[in-house]
Amino acid sequence: MNALIILAHGSRRQESNLEIKCLANEVKKISKDEYNLIDYAYLELVEPTLLQSIDNNINVGISDITVLPYFLSSGNHIARDIPAMIETATEKYPECKFKVSACIGMIENMPKLILEQARFG
Numbered sequence: 001m002n003a004l005i006i007l008a009h010g011s012r013r014q015e016s017n018l019e020i021k022c023l024a025n026e027v028k029k030i031s032k033d034e035y036n037l038i039d040y041a042y043l044e045l046v047e048p049t050l051l052q053s054i055d056n057n058i059n060v061g062i063s064d065i066t067v068l069p070y071f072l073s074s075g076n077h078i079a080r081d082i083p084a085m086i087e088t089a090t091e092k093y094p095e096c097k098f099k100v101s102a103c104i105g106m107i108e109n110m111p112k113l114i115l116e117q118a119r120f121g
Contacts (some may be wrong), residue, residue: 002064003037003057007050007082009071010042017046020070037062043077050082054089054096062096065089072105 006027008020024040030040031038037060042055048056050067057065067086069078086098 001062002037002038002066003039004031005053005057005065005067006038006040007067007069008040008042009077010045012045017042023066023070035066042075043081044115049091050085054093058093058096063095064099066099068101069103071103074103078103082094082116 003026006020006024008017011017020040020042024038028038037057039053041048041050041055043050052063067082069082071078082100086100089096089097107113
């Protein structure tokens with residue numbers, strides 16, 4: 001079984017955190033059967049953390065996890081923190097396959113999306 005975890009930074013502003021939960025639910029609605037589970041996690045300030053979310057996924061039988069960093073650029077969280085957490089998870093769950101996708105700012109169509117949002121947003 002496979003899962004997608006949308007990983008956001010986390011905020012002291014609860015409305016911002018709720019946006020991520022709602023985003024995961026919207027992705028779930030359109031994903032068809034591509035993933036058995038679509039989840040969310042936060043890097044800092046709020047739970048579930050990435051490692052808590054991974055634990056929860058493993059506990060329901062997930063054996064293949066893709067983490068999508070919901071970040072615009074590849075700063076220290078992308079370059080260091082997330083890989084370190086995935087390494088910890090891999091050591092704890094060697095039977096699970098982990099993949100970290102590129103952060104959303106590196107999506108190929110991002111320049112087009114920015115222009116569309118600027119025109120119509």
